[in-house]
Amino acid sequence: MATVILVRHGRSSANTSGVLAGRTGGVRLDETGAEQALRAATRLAHVPLAAVVSSPLERCRQTARRITDAQPSGLRLRTDRGIVECDYGEWTGRPIKELAKEKLWGAVQQQPSAAAFPGGESLLAMQARSVAAVRRLDAEVASEHGDDAVWAAVSHGDIIKSVLADALGMHLDLFQRIHVDPASISIVRFTSTRPFVLGTNTHDGDLAWLAPTRKKRSRRRTDAVVGGGAGPE
Template sequence: MSTLVLVRHGRTTANASGILAGRSPGVSLDETGRKQAARSGERLAAVPLVAIVSSPLQRCRQTAQAIAKAGEGRPAIERDNGLNECDYGEWQGGRLSTLAREKLWKVVQQQPSAAGFPGGETLTHMQARAVEAVRRWDRDIEAAHGPDAVWVAVSHGDVIKSILADALGMHLDLFQRLNVDPASISVVRYGASRPAVLATNTHDGDLGWLVPPKRSRRRKRSDDAVVGGGAGPGSSAGA
């Protein structure tokens, strides 16, 4: 089972202005966002990434580039429309403080599975195409690089929240309970039995535990949950 590192793009000019950018062109990282992206790259610098896949939007590509520059021998950045921002339709470009007065806002907050944006897509469709994309990439990467492979997907807040909700077995109506901040890192490992969510919304801290073990001490990895919690990464000990 390969390991998926989910990275949200760094802060943008639209984020800082309270604007729902959606798929608007030309939305780039601001100074804070560039620093955040560089920090994410630094955290992943020691991890041998076999793939970096990005939403096609500029802010994600900029974040992916920062991750690629931070490590040696990084692969070329791939793009996948499945990781694209939600199509917010007529809401795109709107000010969040204004959108919060719309009736649809409460639906998005309380019953996201019933929310569809006028002229755009539903949150259910967003989740379905995003989950399909990461599971497809994960399956192909494991087949090509083996079960110790680590790869990165750079995407957007709601998209990553929906992927995490799926991995956690949460109904989409509960996905607003999750936070995914700019340039935060979350980690998911898809197993034969179930996904395992190893981290969510992290901003700092060592990610060296993602480095695959040396071949001399590799063991067949199981996705069974260790009763009692186990001894942590790099250990085969139980409770």
């Protein structure tokens, strides 16, 4: 299996206006969000990505294009509906401060596995299809480029949190403990034994250590190192 870099889209106009955008079309990055996306792309410029896959929504595609632009020419941007934003149904487009007064808000915060959005999907269904999509895409990348391949998935906050929760072996009811900021980078390495979470919600730092080398290929581990190991070179 390969390594996936989970990138949340940069800050959008809906984020700053306090509205739950959901799958609403035409929601774009604001000026700060564009700068955040560029910073994430710069961090990834020294990591040879085998693929970049984006949620079909515009704010994610804008972010993903900056990542592909920073890579060597020829890397094609793909989209996949498996990592699209949660379908918030009747909550879509409403102010967050208004939604916080709804009875369902408590379930979303304290027992997400029991929360289903009216006219939309449940958080449990969201996690199931996003995890399945990431694992399917990861297997495709590994099959084509090898187990040392690194690829990026550009998606949304709740989607990334649910994937991280699965990788950490956490019940969905605990996923609100995970924080994923706009344009942050989280990293999961899938293996035949278990996923390894290499980073969550990072904003800065050199990621060149993710680039595969011959030495790394020969020493790739699928078991945890007791005591923590020596780390990347």
